[in-house]
Amino acid sequence: MSASNGKGPAPVTAGPECQAQVDPLALLRTPDDPPWDVYLTGPVFLDIIFTGLDSAPVRGTESWARGMGSSPGGVANMATALARLGLRTSLAAAFGDDHYGEYCWDALEQGEGIDLSTSRRVPGWHSSVTVSMAYEGERTMVSHGHEPPPETVFSLGGAPRARAAVASLTPGRRAPWIAQAAHHGTRVFADVGWDETGAWDLAGLTDLEHCEAFLPNAEEAMRYTGATSPRAAAHALTEHVPLAVVTLGAEGAYAVDRRTGETAEVPAIAVEALDPTGAGDVFVAGFVTGTLADWPLADRLAFAGLTAALSVQEFGGSLSAPGWSEIAAWWRKVQSVEGQDPAALRRYAFLERLIPQGEAARPWPRRRAVPTIGFRSA
Template structure:
C-alpha cells in the first residue's frame, strides 16, 4: 500500500454552469446535474489511483444510498474501502455545488457522517506497510480534534510513514499559534490554500504565511496553493513559487485535492521540491477541465507528457525569516 487517505467523504451533486441565480420561486435549467464522489479524502484517493498508486481510504459514511454510491465508486476506481465505517446516527455527507459563469462556486453542505469520525474509528493496523498518510478535511470533522490527529500521526510515525495534512477551515474557526504548532508537530507536509493560511496566520501574503508556519515546525514542508495564481512551497531555506498551467478551465472543484495527489506522487517518487511542485501543479490544473472533482485528472503518463509540452515558470525566493 502506498498511501492511506483519511478524512471527509462526500457525495457531490454538481450543476453545470448557469448564467445567473434564479429568483425566488423561479426555475432555472442547466445542461446537467452530476453525482460524483467528493471530499478531500475521497478525491485525493481517486486521483492517486489515476496516478498509479495503491490507496486505502479511512473515513465514515451513512447507511444510505449516497454512502453506497461513494463506496462503490471508489471501489470501481480500485481504492480499498474495507476500513471505511458506517454511521448509525448520520447520513452520508453531501454537497450541492452551484456554478454561475464568471463567479466563484456556491456550496450547500450537509456535514453528515463526517461529524462522527474519531480516532477510535481508526484501525491502526490499516497503516501497516503504507508509505504515507494523508489527512484531508481536518477542522471540518467535528469529532476528530487535535488529540485525535496527534494520536493518529504518532501511530504513523511509529511506522515511519510520511504525514501529509490538509485542512478545511469553517468561517470563524480560528486557532491560536500554540494550537497550530501542536497541529504541525507530527506533520511532514502541510497543504493549506492561501485563504486557509490567512485564517491560521492572519497574514495575506503566501510567503509571509509560509514564514509564520515554518517557524512553528522548521522540518515541515509548507505548500500554499493559490488557485490560478499558482502555488508556493517552502522547505527549510528553499522557497519556490510556481505559476499556474494554462488549461481550458470549466470547474475548479477538487483542484486542491488533485494538487495534493500530485504532490504525494512526487514524495513517493523521491523527486526534488521543484519537480514535485511542477507535477502537483499539472495534476491540479488537469482537474479543472471538466465538471466534477475527479473527472478529468491526469494519469501519470498524461501528466508527464503535459509537463514536457507546457513549460511552467518556477521562481526561487528568499525566505524573509530563517525558521
C-alpha cells in the same frame, strides 16, 4: 484491482477506462515496504455538481444548468486523485447502506482500486450529500448529512501501514491517529479548511507538530501567521512544520523546505475552468506523489499544479482527477503547438521519463467524467 482484503495491494488499474498505469515509486520499492503508499480517513459524500450556470441562483426563481456530474466526494476526492496517479491507496470511511453509499463504495473499490478493508458500511445510516453549483469560476455548495455512529470512528490501530497519510486539520481538535501514524514512520501531509471560529491560531492546530508538510492556501497561510504576503507566510510556517506549501490561486504555488533551505515557485497553468470542485485535493495528491518519489521541489510544485489544472476542466471532484493518460495527452499536445515558451516546456520536461509508452496517439482533450450515477443496463 484491489480486493480490499487487507493483505496488500493487487495490481491496480485506475479509473473506469482501465488506462495505462504508471508507478511513480517503482524505483524506490523494496520487499519491506508498507503495503500501502497513502492512508486517508474522513467523510465520504455523494457529490452532485451543476455546471454551466450563467450566474448564481436567484431566490424565487428556477435555474437551469447546462451540465451535471455525480461522483463520490469528500475524502474520496483525495483518495481517487492519489490512486489515479499510481499510488497504492487505503481509505477508512463510513458508508451509508443506501443506494448512494453502495454507488460510492463500488466506484472507489471496483472503479479506482482503492483499498476499503478498514472502511465500514453502517446499517440504517444514510449517505451525506453535497450539491455544488459552479458559475463564474466559483462554486456554491449545499450539504446534508449526519455524524456516523461512534463505533465507526477509525484509528491507526485498525489501519494498514503506509508510507504517507493525508490529514485535514481541524482547529482546536486532535485526531489521535495522526500522532500514531507519525510515530510509526508515516509521513503526514496536512491541509486545513477555513477557521469558522475566526481565531486563526496556529497553536490550535495541535497535530501540526506531527506533520512533515502543510499545504494551506494563501489566505489561510496569511491569517494563521499574520504575514502580509503569501511568500512571507510560507517562511513563517516553517517554524512549525518542515515543509510549507502555499497555493497562490492563478499565480501558482510557493514552497519552502526548512531542512534543505530550498525554495521554489511555479506559476499556474492557464485553463478554462469548468468546475473547481476538488482541485485543491488534486493539488495535494500531485505534491504527495512527487514527494514520495523524491522529485526536486520545483518539479513537485509543477506536477501538483498541472494535475489541479487538468481537474478543473472536468465535472466533479473525484471523477475529474487526472490519471497518467490525461497527463500524457496534455504533454504531447503542448509539445506539438508552435510558439510554446521554451522555459515552460523545460519546466515540465521531467514528465518525459514518466509517461507510459504508446500514450502519444491518444486525443486531447480527454473526457472521463460521466453525467449521472449510472445508466440502467439493457
